[in-house]
Structures are given as C-alpha cells and as structure tokens.
Amino acid sequence: MAPIARPFLFALLATVATAAAAAPSRTPDREPPPTELKAQDRKPSTSQPAAGLNELYERLRDAGDDVEAKGVATLIERRLDRSGSATVDLLTDRARQAMTTQDFALAAELMDRVTAIEPAWSEGWNRRATVFWLLTDKSTAIADLQRALILEPRHFEAWAALGRIYLSMDDKVRAMNAYRRALAIYPRMPKLKDAMERLSPEVDGRDL
Numbered sequence: 001m002a003p004i005a006r007p008f009l010f011a012l013l014a015t016v017a018t019a020a021a022a023a024p025s026r027t028p029d030r031e032p033p034p035t036e037l038k039a040q041d042r043k044p045s046t047s048q049p050a051a052g053l054n055e056l057y058e059r060l061r062d063a064g065d066d067v068e069a070k071g072v073a074t075l076i077e078r079r080l081d082r083s084g085s086a087t088v089d090l091l092t093d094r095a096r097q098a099m100t101t102q103d104f105a106l107a108a109e110l111m112d113r114v115t116a117i118e119p120a121w122s123e124g125w126n127r128r129a130t131v132f133w134l135l136t137d138k139s140t141a142i143a144d145l146q147r148a149l150i151l152e153p154r155h156f157e158a159w160a161a162l163g164r165i166y167l168s169m170d171d172k173v174r175a176m177n178a179y180r181r182a183l184a185i186y187p188r189m190p191k192l193k194d195a196m197e198r199l200s201p202e203v204d205g206r207d208l
Helices: 006-022 053-062 066-080 086-100 104-117 122-134 138-151 156-168 172-185 192-204
Strands: none
Touching: 053 066, 053 172, 086 104, 086 122, 104 122, 122 138, 122 156, 138 156, 156 172, 156 192, 172 192
16 A cells, blocks of 8 residues: 555644643642641542453443443443553544545554554554455454454454454354354344354354
C-alpha cells in the first residue's frame, strides 16, 4: 500500500509534540500530610473500587440476561479502549475520522503509527485490523487480530472479527473455531449464536 497524506500525518504529530512541550507545569497547592489531619477530619471512603478486568469477564460469562451482558461488555470495551497515551488517543481518533470519510489509506497510516508507539495495546491492533479489512487486505487483518489476541486472549470482538474474515475466505472450520472462542467469553454476544447455527451443519455435520 503506497503511503499517502504524509504531510498531514507529520503535521499532526508535530502539533501533538508542540502542545505537550508547551503545556505549563502546575505545582498543586500543598495539602497537609496524613499525620497533620485530625482524627475527626478523616472520613471513611464510601466509594466502591472499580471492578477489574478479570471480574468483568466473569460477570460477562455469568450474565443472566442480554441487557446485563451488553452493559458488562460495554465496560470491558471501555477498559480495552484505554491506550494510556494522549498521542495514541489523538492518532486513533484521527484514524476513526478518516474511516468515516472512507479515506482508508490515511487511516491505515495513522494506525501504523499507533501500533508503533504502543505495540502492547491490543485494541490498537484490533482497530488496525478493521482498517485493513476495509482495504480488502485480509492476510494483514488476520495477522493484526492474532497479534491483538496474543496481547488480550479474551478480546471477544477480535475473535468474532477473525471468524468473519475466515468465513469470507470460505474457511468454515477456522471460522467456527473463532466463533466458539468468542462465545466462550461472551455467551450472549449478539448474532453470534445465529451465525454458528447456520455454520454448524457444514462444519459438524447434520444430525441423522
């Protein structure tokens, strides 16, 4: 794929770097250390700690209905969306905007940069795979999804996407295996059971 729109990309990266360098440093007002607080001023915390990913995946697996499962899946997706880098977040958002205007080549360039900056961010590879799928580069999309799944083996969206790509290549066995992995993580994943039921007779054989 020939790179395009490099001046835009470099200008974007320069803007991010300049903004970061120009940001004024703040010295927070001094607060008294815990030893200076009076006993009566110490209030017990009433907020509950945020659930960890392991707990969320357990809740997703054991969800009692579709509404609960969808809510938990959304929380997981929000956690996976966190790159931990303001630069990566900005580049990812620009890639999303490029995709909405169908400038997939620019989106691919931006996501190349994202995965170079944060190679351990599983969602970056998942999103890059989406771009290459839209560019009909299935082999690169598959490689990106596999990379995402090495980093986060419970990424149910990546498993489902991998199944769809394999199915488009008429590799029904691998498609079914990927769907099963997604379903094991997210048993109430929308439309997944229907897809598996349609595929099952061809992969597992019909009941006599």
